[in-house]
Amino acid sequence: MLKVLPKPKGVLFDLDGTLLDTARDLGNALNWVLQQHEMPVCEFDVYRNIASDGSQGLLEIGFGEKLAEFDVEALRALFLDRYEQEICIDTVSFDGIKELLARLDEDNIPWGIVTNKPQWLTELLLPNFDEFANCQVVISGDTLAKRKPDPLPLIHAAKIMQIAPSECWYIGDAKRDIDAAIAANMTSVVANYGYIGPEHRSDTWNADLYIDQPQAMLKHL
Incomplete structure (x- = not known):
């Protein structure tokens, strides 16, 4: 019924x-952080459906198991700073x-x-x-x-x-x-x-x- x-x-x-x-701008910030740590970047199809999960979800998908090797709060600060700088480029x-x-x-x-x-x-x-x-x-x-x-x-x-x-x-x-x-x-x-x-x-x-x-x-x- x-x-x-x-x-x-x-x-x-x-x-x-x-x-x-907002996925592309969020993904661009993630990929910038990944590049700073000599990690491979994420493709759009990989990060798009994680975009609603914010910085934590994006960092997890980007760094994977290696995330445990980093200071997550420092990574998050880097991510948010980059995102703030380019918050509305592709949004x-x-x-x-x-x-x-x-x-x-x-x-x-x-x-x-x-x-x-x-x-x-x-x-x-x-x-x-x-x-x-x-x-x-x-x-x-x-x-x-x-x-x-x-x-x-x-x-x-x-x-x-x-x-x-x-x-x-x-x-x-x-x-x-x-x-x-x-x-x-x-x-x-x-x-x-x-x-x-x-x-x-x-x-x-x-x-x-x-x-x-x-x-x-x-x-x-």
């Missing part, structure tokens, strides 16, 4: 892999995101961002995209004491938008996004166009809705 979903009164988005395709919004956000604005449906990206990087990245001008709230990974998969950031964002969590949708491309949305009593949406590989088995995440492109959200508004 097809599940009937309530029309959202507010929408919250993950950032990397959901609103923005773009996913096809259809501009249209989706414009429709939310047109329908007076408030929307915001809840990401695990550090606040200083989030604040550096977002101003590069005019389509985010009407964003109502931004919660980063270090804004609060807890981050996804804990539901606190989602609940806090909904409170700022003055919308009950049960009337809010959350869209993300990682299991932690869906776990947080379910725990927050929000309608959960998997962005299958994001950084999801077959190994992630998103069909087992128990989400309310799966979309293969951002435009698929329009029929629910």
Whole structure:
């Protein structure tokens, strides 16, 4: 039986892999760090589906078993410094995101961002995209004491938008996004166009809705 979903009164988005395709800039930073340590670089197809896991996940895929031989915090600092310097060279919004956000604005449906990206990087990245001008709230990974998969950031964002969590949708491309949305009593949406590989088995995440492109959200508004 097809599940009937309530029309959202507010929408919250993950950032990397959901609103923005940041994989190439993240991968470029990883490969720069690898080159500094005379390690072979990673191909796009290798790191793309790890991009949502941030610096730790990328360093693990890049250095593999050799990661244990290095000071991981020092590597992470190098990675973040390089990423900060070139944070928006190849980053773009996913096809259809501009249209989706414009429709939310047109329908007076408030929307915001809840990401695990550090606040200083989030604040550096977002101003590069005019389509985010009407964003109502931004919660980063270090804004609060807890981050996804804990539901606190989602609940806090909904409170700022003055919308009950049960009337809010959350869209993300990682299991932690869906776990947080379910725990927050929000309608959960998997962005299958994001950084999801077959190994992630998103069909087992128990989400309310799966979309293969951002435009698929329009029929629910």
